[in-house]
Amino acid sequence: MTQPLNPPPVKVSAVVGLLVFVEITSGLIQGMMLPITPAIGKAYGVSNASLHWVSAVQLLSAAICVPVFARLGDMYGHRRLLRISLLFLLAGSALVAWAPSFELLLVGRALMGPMAGLLPLEFGIVRSRLEPERARSAIGMLVGSLTLGTSLGLIVGGVVHTVLKDIHLTLTVPLVMTALCVVVVAFWVPESTERAVASIDWAGAAALSLGLVTLLLGLSGASVPLLGAAAALLALWVWIELRAEHPLVDVRNLVRPRLVGLYVASFMLGFSMFGAQTASATFMASVPEKVGYGFGFAALSLALMMIPSGLFAMLGASTMAGIGTRIGHGATLLLGLGLTAAGYLLVTVLHASPAQFLAATALISLGTGVALASIPALIAERAPITDIAISTGMYNTFKTLGGSVSGAVFAGVLSTMVVPGGSSPAESGYVTVWVICAAASVLAVLFLLAVARRTPAAGSVPSPVKESPVVR
Secondary structure, three states, X not given: OEOOOOOOOEEHHHHXXXXXXXXXXXXXXHHHHHHHHHHHHHHHOOOOOOOHHHHHHHHHHHHHHHHHHHHHHHHHOHHHHHHHHHXXXXXXXXXXXXXXXXXXXXXXXXXXXXXXXXXXXXXXHHHHHOOHHHHHHHHHHHHHHHHHHHHHHHHHHHHHHHHHOOHHHHHHHHHHHXXXXXXXXXXXXXXXXXXXXXXXOHHHHHHHHHHHHHHHHHHHHOOHHHHHHHHHHHHHHHHHXXXXXXXXXXXXXXXXXHHHHHHHHHHHHHHHHHHHHHHHHHHHHOOHHHHOOOOOOOHHHHHHHHHHHHHHHHHHHHHHHHXXXXXXXXXXXXXXXXXXXXXXXXXXXXXXXXXXXXXXXXXXXXXXXXXXXXXXHHHHHHOOHHHHHHHHHHHXXXXXXXXXHHHHHHHHHHHHOEOOOOOOEOHHHHHHHHHHHHHHHHHHHHHHHHHHHHOHHHHOOOOOOOOOOEEO
């Protein structure tokens, strides 16, 4: 059931421009953490082995928060939950910036978990308030802005810390930017116009959250008992959802032909994208005189190499809607995945110099940007309008799971294929990683084609449940 509202018309630029600012800020916050994480370890006297919890805690918190916050947004208003998410982010940023101990810093990172739910909530707003073609373009811009912000954050984090030379002052920058986002969303972002008339499925939320957290912990530690427990919890979650009157996630909807291919593509995209990021960074940082490959880049050089990738990803995401108008939005997703696969195959032979590596990764980033924007845009159009946030939130969840799986797989590859007489990964190990990433993109294309062949109507775009008034 839906509960339509009748808010006043809003301008397209007012919706998109303000949310783009929020996503650039979100990207900057995420990107800044990577170059300053070693400084956090020094400030709190924490070993490198323990520093992985800085990202792991936030990731685990996101696994719990995204489905719940997204569903609550569908029920009570996406702007309302966007405001609440930003308040959590503000509190977490304040604690991270001025935590007196490493343990409290991790508590702050946990409070920042709802940051991963900002994008699905924003999708709910633009899909509700804008006509379909404008909504596709807006989704592309939001995804591109997040990608660009993350790339810029790599530079900003390093430069700010170099200038301020104090980790607490450096971490205050995300706090100030989050405060600006709170003001923007509180006063100028409009509310969505549809509501799901339902009650929150707390049993399903608990089972899904525990299952995802256990799965991520099992993948990170390659723990068979934890993976078995995760399988049991997720099976329990499916059982609960199939019997709930108002499920947290409509499991039947997830496996319908119109959506199942998109979720498989989300998993494969996350697998290749997140898995290759760490591998590519360590490849570029490797000293050629010692291992026979790499460029010996330090942190700042690595960050500079990643900026063009962010720009190409934003270009791909921003042009997704225009390409889709010409060739079809399903075909645009296939194009993005195809470009991504071609880029990974290209980097297997072009990685002898920074220029070669940059050219190959530019193609990867362009294709990834197109795919990153295409998948949520298609999900937002094919899912019921009252389930936009939870449906696109599950896209984020599948993408994260893909990255977690690839992290475990690629760690095994690089630890097994080592240089003779040493412990450093061999060049062939990195080539294997890139080939696997290409294969993941190809498999996503083949699965999407197979689903489309069995259900010809899956490529069409359904008529929206309701169009909100738009002032141009």
